[in-house]
Amino acid sequence: MADAEIGIFGGSGFYSFLKDVEEIEVETPYGKPSAPFVVGEIEGKRVAFLPRHGRQHELPPHVIPYRANVWAMRELGVRRIIGPNASGALKAELGLGEFVVCDQFVDRTSGRADTFYDGPETTHVSAADPYCPDLRALLVETAGELGIPVRDGGTVVTIQGPRFSTRAESRWFQDAGWDVINMTAYPEGYLARELELCYANISMVTDHDVGVEGADPVTHEAVLRVFRENNERLRELLFAVIPKIGSQPRDVCSTALRQARA
Numbered sequence: 001m002a003d004a005e006i007g008i009f010g011g012s013g014f015y016s017f018l019k020d021v022e023e024i025e026v027e028t029p030y031g032k033p034s035a036p037f038v039v040g041e042i043e044g045k046r047v048a049f050l051p052r053h054g055r056q057h058e059l060p061p062h063v064i065p066y067r068a069n070v071w072a073m074r075e076l077g078v079r080r081i082i083g084p085n086a087s088g089a090l091k092a093e094l095g096l097g098e099f100v101v102c103d104q105f106v107d108r109t110s111g112r113a114d115t116f117y118d119g120p121e122t123t124h125v126s127a128a129d130p131y132c133p134d135l136r137a138l139l140v141e142t143a144g145e146l147g148i149p150v151r152d153g154g155t156v157v158t159i160q161g162p163r164f165s166t167r168a169e170s171r172w173f174q175d176a177g178w179d180v181i182n183m184t185a186y187p188e189g190y191l192a193r194e195l196e197l198c199y200a201n202i203s204m205v206t207d208h209d210v211g212v213e214g215a216d217p218v219t220h221e222a223v224l225r226v227f228r229e230n231n232e233r234l235r236e237l238l239f240a241v242i243p244k245i246g247s248q249p250r251d252v253c254s255t256a257l258r259q260a261r262a
Contacts (some may be wrong), residue, residue: 004039004048006245007078008238009069009188018047026072030113031065033072043243048076052083052184061161061183067113070191079248080135080198082241083188084234086227087156087180087203088164090173092212097230099148099237100180100203101139103131104155107186111160114187116194125194125260132253135200135245142241148233154179156203158186170211181209198253202237204230 018040025036035055039048050069053059073081087100094100105127107114117123136152143150157173159165161183165173173181180203192199206226210217248254 003077004046005078005080005247006045006047006242007073007076007081008047008049009052009081009083010049010234018042018049024076026075028068028071028075030067030071033068034059034064037072037076039076042239045242045245047242048073048078052188062109062112064184066188066191067116070188070195070197071116073192074195074197078197079254080132080245081192082135082139082200082202082238083185084202084204084238085156085182085184086206086224087182088207088209089205090157090170090178090181090209090212092208094151094179094205094208095149096205096207096226097149097233098151098205099143099234100151100154100156100205101136101143102156102180102185102201102203103129103136103153105130105186105189105201106155106157106176106178109158109160109186112187114190116191121261123194123257123260125190125256127190127193129252130189130193132198132200132251134249134251135198138241138244139200139202139237142244143237146233146236146240148237151179154203156180156182156185156201159183164217165210167210170209172211173209174211179203180205193253193256196254196256198248198251202234204234206230
């Protein structure tokens with residue numbers, strides 16, 4: 001099985017920019033991942049890519065096999081993961097195409113398998129600071145160097161999907177002070193923490209959520225249109241930041257299990 005250093009979860013299309021790729025099927029105790037992995041190289045860094053929704057975008061957010069996906073990344077040798085998401089803005093001042101490198105999440109999903117630790121050994125992994133500080137800093141710094149609009153920090157609220165929020169729900173999230181909303185940031189990032197992997201989220205604003213004053217109802221078509229328009233900037237950022245990513249430091253990510261068990 002090919003080794004990789006860095007993992008990318010995202011939409012179908014990123015892997016097409018990698019050269020001399022190897023396609024790999026990975027079996028896990030949690031079933032099959034969303035699709036075969038594609039492993040390639042960017043300036044000497046081995047990168048594993050997986051489209052979380054499947055190759056044909058056939059997996060809606062609530063049925064993505066998150067545990068299999070994250071487990072398979074580790075099986076490939078990945079220790080550091082970046083997870084871009086198309087996201088709605090909960091604040092009017094966030095512009096379409098702006099990137100928010102989140103530092104907090106709020107989970108509003110239900111029924112998703114969101115832990116590797118079902119017993120018999122009870123394990124409580126802290127989520128106080130859920131995203132890798134080193135990866136976050138690299139992403140913000142590199143986006144700034146490229147002139148890409150970026151916010152350093154923010155809270156993403158993850159809803160169950162596949163439906164979008166009602167106006168009342170969206171206003172509730174906005175009143176809570178949260179910044180962006182999507183359907184896939186949880187439990188992906190937290191599962192990475194449970195395996196002591198580094199993970200950073202990039203929430204790319206594709207629309208203003210329906211509770212934002214003056215916003216039209218969100219449509220899947222509109223979200224995909226803005227995502228396609230900004231995919232080149234996302235690719236530019238990832239290709240620029242990946243060569244800067246070093247080996248996993250001894251930080252909050254790599255030591256997550258140290259005090260998680262009695």
